[in-house]
Amino acid sequence: MGPGEFASDTDQRLAYELGARVAQQNWILLTGGRASGIMDAASRGAKQAHGLTIGILPSADARGVSDAIDIVIPTGLGNARNAVNILASQVIIACGMGSGTASEVALAIKSHKPVILLNVSPACQTFFQELSAPVSATVMIAQSPEEAIEQAKTILKLRDPLP
Amino acid sequence: MGPGEFASDTDQRLAYELGARVAQQNWILLTGGRASGIMDAASRGAKQAHGLTIGILPSADARGVSDAIDIVIPTGLGNARNAVNILASQVIIACGMGSGTASEVALAIKSHKPVILLNVSPACQTFFQELSAPVSATVMIAQSPEEAIEQAKTILKLRDPLP
């Protein structure tokens, strides 16, 4: 998960590498699916590494979908689809931050889904760790795509494989 | 699409064959995903023919999912997920009928998605054809899974491949 139109160049570079590493693990990459920012960069990274990509779109049809999405799920739900993104994921990696991404991380904490934060501000890190404390949710900070993948592997080893 | 707990033996036999034929076309089978009725039978048919299956669940987690689903999308939306099922499909084949399936066929007509009805009552056929007339939506009647697949092929040849 990560920002669309407001993604920085660094965010996009990290997302591309992250997508490639997700695919190398034989994991499925699920994003918001649009041809923009982190959704697009991570999906392109995953396809370059021959992975499978799913895009859960806010719109009612496939217009605006990234070319790098294999399985397109238009929902027609607008931003309410963010709740579906979280429930359909086993681990949430946020790469960069924006208002849509923040809603997803918050819903992940509420749903006790593990979260890994990559390239976010100090206030963002502190805030989501504050949110996670009372509900004993997992919020980890990664310094690189490689570390994010290692953290995800550790989390998945400790959990039931079903989303 | 089709009934869960109230699916008849005939419905389930037809759904199994339909799922297998969908997979033989190299199409992806999308169902409501639960381990019940048509969702389960069609998905098992598709897996037996080495197809890819997606299940869009009403629940917030994967409990109750059919073993024959490859890609599990828990939505937490309850019956509102029926609207997602329709938007994520290119052709809707209803095998048997129930109240959830009827809501999906009606939403398909509203969204101008083509519908094929298999093993439904005369009143059901007449009703959905009445609904489709003012909006010029496509509602076809199939006598067998084989005919349903032929109708779907005809529809897909005439349309843009994106859902």
Next chain:
Amino acid sequence: MGPGEFASDTDQRLAYELGARVAQQNWILLTGGRASGIMDAASRGAKQAHGLTIGILPSADARGVSDAIDIVIPTGLGNARNAVNILASQVIIACGMGSGTASEVALAIKSHKPVILLNVSPACQTFFQELSAPVSATVMIAQSPEEAIEQAKTILKLRDPLP
């Protein structure tokens, strides 16, 4: 509930009277809220009789809302909002029929919400009665707005008042 753009003059006349009679019972009228067809006519009838009206819109903002709606709930959910309409209602009266209305009646049957059908075709009556039989849901046929209200009163006397 009832059709928007495809509502007939008779549908709209009946909906206006129905809205007025709902308000006279001191019931709250809940519709899909748009300035079109049955939603608009029923809401105008209710306001003329000094009732309270709620409109649950498919859109993300209030554009296109009927002037006769007091409480506007934009949902941004598209047709998935039909599921909310049903869960937020205690009795569903369908006045006329269209594809959106049919999805609502089907979801009402699935959710065991009582349904009253006014001014619908014979095939429609037969079909929804077929759907309701296996789940023991209530589907009644009314010949007039007055009879629909009497049926709703009978249903509400037998039930818990919470939606």
Next chain:
Amino acid sequence: MGPGEFASDTDQRLAYELGARVAQQNWILLTGGRASGIMDAASRGAKQAHGLTIGILPSADARGVSDAIDIVIPTGLGNARNAVNILASQVIIACGMGSGTASEVALAIKSHKPVILLNVSPACQTFFQELSAPVSATVMIAQSPEEAIEQAKTILKLRDPLP
């Protein structure tokens, strides 16, 4: 908006006063509707001041609704209903903070709905102001319910009255 089970005593006292002040302005109070935390406290405050209260529930029926809710909207959407809460509001006041509330504030920023934060941590304030900057959304900090109401009045004077 505000936390449910994890609301502090201070959060609840502020929410009660806030609800009362919302009602005194003849505004309608919309909350998540459950008999818990800020939803319940704000609604009780509004009822004590003879206001109108709406509760948009995550559940499919009215179980667990606060006694102080006049208009109950069960949605069956789970946490996806948070997106509806935001779209149905003209101004969002967060009183205290939790993961569900954070998702609502983030969605409000995404939807360009004005947000007022009351009794939240410094990291929370900084984070949401960081999120709002690139999209020019309004995020204000209030020191008291009285100040929150004054800020809301200022915002509403500058805007179109429709949600």
